[in-house]
Amino acid sequence: MGEILIELEHVGIAFSAGRSVVGGRFWALEDVNLQLRRGERLGVIGRNGAGKSTLLRVIADILAPDRGRVRRAPVTCQLLSLSLGFVPHLSGRDNAVLSGLMLGLRRREIVKRLPAIREFSELGDFFDQPIATYSSGMNMRLAFSVAIQVEPDVLLIDEVLSVGDAEFQQKSGAAMAQRMGEGQTVVLVSHDESQIAKRCDRVLWIEHGRSVLEGGRDEVFAAYHNDLHLVADKR
Amino acid sequence: MHRHLIELILFSTYAELRAEAARSYLGLIWWVLEPAMMMGAFWLVFDVILHTGGPDYLPFLLIGMTLWQWMKSCITHGGYAIWSNLAMVRQVNLPPIVFPLIAMLSDTVKFMFIFALLVGILWAMGYPPNAAYWALPILFLAIFAAAAGAGFVVASIVPLVPDLRFVIEQVLTVVMFLSGVIFPLAKVPPGLQWLMALNPVAVVMDDARGILMHGQLPNWIGLGKVGAIALAMCAIGSLTVHRLAPRFPKLAG
Numbered sequence: 001m002g003e004i005l006i007e008l009e010h011v012g013i014a015f016s017a018g019r020s021v022v023g024g025r026f027w028a029l030e031d032v033n034l035q036l037r038r039g040e041r042l043g044v045i046g047r048n049g050a051g052k053s054t055l056l057r058v059i060a061d062i063l064a065p066d067r068g069r070v071r072r073a074p075v076t077c078q079l080l081s082l083s084l085g086f087v088p089h090l091s092g093r094d095n096a097v098l099s100g101l102m103l104g105l106r107r108r109e110i111v112k113r114l115p116a117i118r119e120f121s122e123l124g125d126f127f128d129q130p131i132a133t134y135s136s137g138m139n140m141r142l143a144f145s146v147a148i149q150v151e152p153d154v155l156l157i158d159e160v161l162s163v164g165d166a167e168f169q170q171k172s173g174a175a176m177a178q179r180m181g182e183g184q185t186v187v188l189v190s191h192d193e194s195q196i197a198k199r200c201d202r203v204l205w206i207e208h209g210r211s212v213l214e215g216g217r218d219e220v221f222a223a224y225h226n227d228l229h230l231v232a233d234k235r
Numbered sequence: 236m237h238r239h240l241i242e243l244i245l246f247s248t249y250a251e252l253r254a255e256a257a258r259s260y261l262g263l264i265w266w267v268l269e270p271a272m273m274m275g276a277f278w279l280v281f282d283v284i285l286h287t288g289g290p291d292y293l294p295f296l297l298i299g300m301t302l303w304q305w306m307k308s309c310i311t312h313g314g315y316a317i318w319s320n321l322a323m324v325r326q327v328n329l330p331p332i333v334f335p336l337i338a339m340l341s342d343t344v345k346f347m348f349i350f351a352l353l354v355g356i357l358w359a360m361g362y363p364p365n366a367a368y369w370a371l372p373i374l375f376l377a378i379f380a381a382a383a384g385a386g387f388v389v390a391s392i393v394p395l396v397p398d399l400r401f402v403i404e405q406v407l408t409v410v411m412f413l414s415g416v417i418f419p420l421a422k423v424p425p426g427l428q429w430l431m432a433l434n435p436v437a438v439v440m441d442d443a444r445g446i447l448m449h450g451q452l453p454n455w456i457g458l459g460k461v462g463a464i465a466l467a468m469c470a471i472g473s474l475t476v477h478r479l480a481p482r483f484p485k486l487a488g
Contacts, residue, residue, distance in 0.1 A: 013485075015485050057484065060328055061328045062324075062327070078327075084323065085323060087251075089257040090250055090254050094250060098250050101247070103327070130257065
């Protein structure tokens with residue numbers, strides 16, 4: 001087993017409800033525990049509104065916990081975000097550099113990868129045209145091609161595994177699968193259980209902002225499904 | 236600051252300028268045309284119609300407006316930068332101060348173009364470049380530090396209280412009129428003159444006109460005080476941004 005990279009102990013995150021001065025707070029995460037080790041592929045499951053995306057932003061060090069503790073080894077964590085920082089009137093090339101910088105790459109690293117980004121996105125000469133002229137499919141192809149270049153120690157993914165038309169979906173899905181198979185430490189949040197079942201070895205189940213169970217994939221899924229049936233039966 | 240952040244700030248500044256130039260038909264020309272139109276309007280009202288100024292009024296006004304527009308855009312654009320980038324703040328772990336810095340740097344690049352034009356106009360009006368110009372970079376540094384400091388403070392508060400945007404513009408208009416941008420402060424009643432001397436904007440306006448119109452070096456003690464106030468504002472501003480940073484990713488845009 002690899003060393004522990006990130007550890008959450010009884011972490012809670014509160015948001016203020018509404019913009020008014022008198023608004024109260026609500027806890028998006030109440031009490032979450034988690035251990036992430038190097039090389040691990042951890043899936044996070046739970047119903048809508050369970051706090052999965054909030055949890056991912058805590059792991060990414062975007063949100064600081066309002067209670068509990070987060071311990072992290074000196075590693076880079078990056079949330080895989082598509083179209084981050086894209087500016088409509090700039091060329092695909094400039095946007096690739098801009099987005100790459102936002103995703104934590106150094107400029108020379110991105111410049112070195114521009115040919116690969118151009119190639120993967122299949123944009124051809126459009127690569128040097130303003131992205132305002134792109135179709136939404138072309139936009140997604142560029143966004144994915146840039147995002148897949150990012151190489152943090154811990155890769156955080158929120159429901160973006162494949163984009164674009166059927167053909168590009170297959171290609172981007174394959175690229176993603178390859179990245180996740182290379183010993184990359186991954187945390188994956190998804191509604192789609194089959195994605196998590198296919199790609200993760202360990203699973204954390206959260207409900208109403210609380211850790212319910214963390215463990216091996218099959219064990220957690222069995223308990224989760226059991227619970228879903230119980231709830232369904234009660235109705 | 237980390238090298239990666241410097242690259243990010245510089246490239247984003249380039250991207251912002253590039254995108255802005257591409258957004259309108261006349262592109263870059265607006266950078267100069269817009270302030271020129273505004274100066275024209277003030278000249279029409281205060282000189283032609285109200286006869287506020289004397290023979291030197293036009294250069295007086297042009298210099299004041301050019302510098303003031305730069306300060307104002309740093310404070311407002313920089314001030315709104317974190318708020319308008321909240322979607323990004325929620326997605327990446329970046330120190331939020333980069334957003335106002337990008338806005339201020341691109342406004343500063345635009346100011347350079349306008350200032351070059353101003354020097355040309357002044358020359359044509361009989362105020363050629365002179366030996367005192369070497370003091371301009373120092374003056375500009377003081378102006379930028381003061382504007383950046385104010386901009387940082389605004390930038391850290393506007394995401395929490397967006398309503399503030401409606402107040403800021405009005406406050407800045409008042410500051411403009413009280414700083415000798417439009418009319419000389421000599422017209423202020425003597426009882427209030429001491430207050431004006433403490434206003435950093437008024438001091439840099441006087442110094443800039445001294446250099447550009449009369450070849451006169453700034454009063455270094457006065458400018459030194461302004462510089463110290465500016466640096467203090469910068470420190471307070473960046474500290475406020477830093478202190479409030481954990482709250483920004485939780486805000487809805």
